[in-house]
Amino acid sequence: MDWVGAVKEGLVRVFPEDDPGTVIYTEYMDGKIVSDSLHYENLAAVYRHKYASISVDLIFVSDDDAYSFLLTYGDELFPDVPVVFFGVSGYAPAHREKMPRLTGVVEEMHVNPTVDLITTLQPGVQNIYVVNDPGTTTGRLFAAELAEKAAAYNGTLTFSAPGETRMAALCHDLKNLTSGSAVLLMDFNRDSDGRIYRDSEIAGIISDWSPVPVYGISDTFIGHGIIGGVVTGxxxxxxxAAGMGADILNGTLPTDMPVSGSPEAHVVVDYVEMQEYGLPFSLLPEGSQVINQPYEGVVLPGWILLIIIVGAGALTVVVLVLVRSNRHIAKAKRDLDTSNQKLKTLFSITRHDVNNQVMAASGFLEILSEDITDTGVQPFINYIRKALKNIEEQIAFARDYEKAGVSDPVWQNPGVIAKEAGSRQHGVSVDVVLPGIEIFADPMLEKVFANLFENSVRHGEHATRVQVTASLRGDAQVIVVEDNGAGIPDGKKEHIFKRGYGANTGYGLFLASDILALTGLTITETGIFGSGARFEITVPKGRWRTAR
Structure with missing residues (x-):
């Protein structure tokens, strides 16, 4: 579970979502993306307007960026409203003197206990490679904490941390780590290029690229490829923190509630990763939690086992073969998953780097075009501008195509999804008239409708309206997306779903067709040239149902 999900789960244990007496407003401040004073000022203006007529009884604040914001703007925006913080490392007693209604749970970083766990499980370790992003508020606090805690190991361990870095450089460093090293993952939500990473995502990337064991100081990393660490849930x-908030709502004054430390920390390790690196479970401290342990089975009396063995003798060879085969399949699947993750990471980094270069080239091209007065050169500048635009669109396609088929298909209401996609389309009006049905499709179904609507805008010439309807043909539902534009010539109908075909990038309809094909849905173009384009999505029996 990622950090946001874990936070929500903890809060709803005390404040259930279905409690009619509680209304919770959640604000995502995007502090990992930008946390400068201008961003805070803009947020303050939004909240000032949004909550002007809303009575707030209690504020929970989590993460250091949100906490810093409340210290600066809390008195102005929410005067006299009690504030309970958690997941915050930057608390200081002076903050409570400034804001007496403040209380909460200080996040404790168990750096030394986790390093001690590393040296216990890997007695020969000499170097700790630290992954942290000092470009964020939390990362800077963690870096300062590391500098203080690392002093306890002078002469026995060396700590190396790359600081702010690009993901490609980080992966290169990890790949070259040698025996005698271990990785300590502290906090890495943003690289120097500005790309954002979820906890589960970064843990998976780091563990995939590192040839040595990876440990972490947050429970949200565990279960995603790392050994484990000493963590507080x-x-x-x-x-x-939610319990403190409930007490405040029941009449306890915040000034009577001292700021507390995090709940007790525990050693938590992943059985699969411990086995992968051959680390001894016998060296784990008493009370350690081991996740992903294999099912132990049920211990049966000996006489029952004898009956089973005798009765199943004829099946022994088959069972042994199946077990061996299944083990090979499981190993092959793990190897394939690892390879896919590495390719995905490499692809994502490359795509991001190319996009940065395209943006830079576009900027320089605009500057260059302002200084050139030779009209004979202008067509070449326009050609370069168009080529760069095509590259941008191809990068966008690559990002979308990478997501297709990654998540399991789900039952979805096409009417709701088509309306959502249509609400973001300003080139034509979109009218959705679909029956109450659900279809079994890839989670990227919205991209299918978005691309079809975009097709009408780009190629419909005079198209002003798109209509989405459906009808039952035999035992299949056929969803029709049609516009009042120019239509598609008969000679092109069979080619428009091919990759790269079209006046622009030629990827939109190809992607739509591929997304639908993942669950056995098909798409064809049946319109009459001159009367508009008409796309028919056929949803076979078993892939649609009446909406529940």
Whole structure:
């Protein structure tokens, strides 16, 4: 579970979502993306307007960026409203002197206990490679904490941290780590290029690229490829803070509630990763939690086992073959998943780097075009501008295509999804008239409708309206997306779903067709040239149902 999900789970343990007496407003401040004073000022203006007529009884604040914002603007925006914080490392007693209604749970970073766990499980370790992003508020606090804690290991361990870095450089460093090293993942939500990473995502990337064991100081990393660490449950922190909030709502004054430390920390390790690196479970401290342990089975009396063995003798060879085969399949799947993750990471980094270069080239081209007065050169500048635009669109396609088929298909209401996609389309009006049905499709179904609507805008010439309807043909539902534009010539109908075909990038309809094909849905173009384009999505029996 990622950090946001863990926080929410802890809060709803005390404040259930279905409680009619509680209304919770959640604000995502995007502090990992930008946390400068201008961003805070803009947020303050939004909240000032939004909550001008809303009575707020209690504020929960989580993460250091949100906490810093409340310290600056809390008195102005929410005067006299009690504030309970958690997941915050930057608390200082002086903050409570400034804001007496403040209380909460201080996040404790168990750096030394986790390093001690590393040296216990890997007695020969000499170097700790630290992954942290000092470009964020939390990352800077963690870096300062590391500098203080690392002093306890002078002469026995060396700590190396790359600081702010691009993901490609980080992966290169990890790949070249040698035996005698271990990785400590502290906090990495943003690289130097500005790309944002979820906890589960960064843990998976780091562990995939590192040839040595990876440890972490947050429970949200565990279960995603790392060995483990000494951690306090994020959900437990949130629940503890929620309990303080409930007491405040029941009449306890915040000034009577001292700021507390995090709930008790525990050693948590992943069985699969411990086995992968051959680390001894016998060296784990008493009370350690081991996740992903294999099912132990049920211990049966000997006489029952004898009956089973005798009765199943004829099946022994088959069972042994199946077990061996299944083990090979499981190993092959793990190897394939690892390879896919590495390719995905490499692809994502490359795509991001190319996009940055395209943006830079576009900027320089605009500057260049302002200084050139030779009209004979202008067509070449326009050609370069168009080529760069095509590259941008191809990068966008690559990002979308990478997501297709990654998540399991789900039952979705096409009417709701088509309306959502249509609400973001300003080139034509979109009218959705669909029956109450659900279809079994890839989660990127919205992209299908978005691309079809975009097709009408780009190629419909005089198209002003798109209509989405459906009808039952035999045992299949046929969803029709049609516009009042120019239509598609008969000679092009069979080619428009091919990759790269079209006046622009030629990827929109190809992607739509591929997304639908993942669950056995098909798309064809049946319109009459001159009367508009008409796309028919056929949803076979078993892939649609009446909406529930």
């Amino acid at each position: 994020t959900t437990d922190q949130a629940e503890s």
